[in-house]
Amino acid sequence: MDDQIQEGEHPFMHFNEFIKLNEQIWHEYFRGVFNEMLRKKLTLQDGGIILFPNIILFTQTDNHYIVELLGANRGYHGLTTKIHKEKSTQKYLYQFDYEEDPGYKGSLFHVEDTESKNRGMSGIDGGLLSKAIDIDKLNDRFGFRDHWPASQLSRANEKDGPLITFYGKIQPFYFNNCVLVNRLNDFYRIKDIVHMTIVNKNYSKEFYKDDLNVNLQDHFFQNKLLGVKHCKEEKIEDFALSSQFVNTFLIPNIRETTIGEFLFQNPSFIQKAFSCKQFLYEKELDWIEGNPNLDEKFINPDMLLEKDDGYFNICDLKLPKLNKKNLTKGKHKRRRFVDDVQEGIAQLANYEEYFHFDKNKELAKSKFNIEVLHPELILIVGNYENLKAEEVREATRSLKSNYRIIDYDTLNALFLNKI
Incomplete structure (x- = not known):
């Protein structure tokens, strides 16, 4: 010294x-x-x-x-x-x-x-x-x-x-x-x-x-x-795990990959937050049938969450967007999400469609024991500062009822509520 x-x-x-x-x-x-x-x-x-x-x-x-x-x-x-x-x-x-x-x-x-x-x-x-x-x-x-x-x-x-x-x-x-x-x-x-x-x-x-x-x-x-x-x-x-998240x-x-890696390395956080039996991180599933785009050879959901009944929900991670003041645009009657959020919604729709085809379902079952039936589609994006609950409600009016949009602070709150 x-x-x-x-x-x-x-x-x-x-x-x-x-x-x-x-x-x-x-x-x-x-x-x-x-x-x-x-x-x-x-x-x-x-x-x-x-x-x-x-x-x-x-x-x-x-x-x-x-x-x-x-x-x-x-x-x-x-x-x-x-x-x-x-x-x-x-x-x-x-x-x-x-x-x-x-x-x-x-x-x-x-x-x-x-x-x-x-x-x-x-x-x-x-x-x-x-x-x-x-x-x-x-x-x-x-x-x-x-x-x-x-x-x-x-x-x-x-x-x-x-x-x-x-x-x-x-x-x-x-x-x-x-x-x-x-x-x-x-x-x-x-x-x-x-x-x-x-x-x-x-x-x-x-x-x-x-x-x-x-x-x-x-x-x-x-x-x-x-x-x-x-x-x-x-x-x-x-509390230590929550504050680290x-x-x-x-x-x-x-x-996104660093946030995803944190959740993968600390699995109890997601398991407790979503009350799921387990979650699978970035599992690659080949498209066998139902996709006309030959360049898209597989899907790779960020997380698949196993429920108590053995079926899985599908979850995708986007960024907290700390530099953005708002993740919706338009006033009440035309409220919609910005493009980055819409991209996540489109990805979730694509993942759900994958499981509409029998050969895809058979592959997921045989490879990772994954079964999907009427899944909840969860998008995690934004934070407390830019994703406001009422605006999210208005922007999701055009989506199917199985979509769920939450921010990272809400995810943390879900975890803390289970302590």
Whole structure:
């Protein structure tokens, strides 16, 4: 930690090097922790359970590389790598679009280059960070009620903008078990960070490798584990999973595949939210008959949800569209969905039609034991801010009664209501 940086001595780290290095170190760390737990050599003094991440997300911004751990699973079974790109680190953390302001002074705190020649990691361990917030509005959207971190740091500043700003060539900076509460007017978004490290693009690979290993060791010697969530009871485990789901879909410009991967890696979320026996993720089913388009050789529904009677509903995922104010258009008598939503509705109709033909049904049954009869067609799209219940009701008047359009906040609420 006290080594001196010698200018020009070490080459800058490329993004793919950053990815491979983190994959290796974090995998070895979690595998070691889990094995020690299985062998009863590592126990929790105050009981409870440890939840491990199962997704490692790498984001490249204008000045930084970011690694963030996502998911909440009992036991460690590996990390699935996902790649992301964002304009700036402030935007990634703030979650809202905003105008860059070089003279912005409204952040809770800022991280800057101290011009120190001593390298090493710094960061924040635990707590909720926010500006002035309405706790009731926060609870109404996210439903966590009294399960926010006890330690809270806030600033009485009503000005919109990032909580945290970065200036200059900062040393590696981490957040460990922190919740960021971001606000724009009356809308709230949260970022529940199990662990995240932010590294300057011009930082040395060897320095970063040493810094990360030292940070892991220092916390371990203090009886603290990085990258995991400690839950004292099962109910807290469910809240942890919910907040991780919220954190995932509220990442700006996140891909559908990353949201889908989160649900696949944490199956209890969907099973509880929809009260289904199981769900099948991205199963490819060949068109055998009934499709005149020879270029369309198969269907690939995002999720198939098995009901208690053994038949499956069909579900498709679209994006939360965080940058869109509304996902419907037209006034009352002509209310309809925007094209992106209509595309999802059309896909669901295509999936339903597939199961109208006997040879297709036989294939689905023999290959995956899938049977579909009068399915509910569920489209998950948008969020609390842009998909309004009354407008959805009006826009779905022209659809068959088996269509169900819900946003990601509603999906989270369905899960929380089952706790």
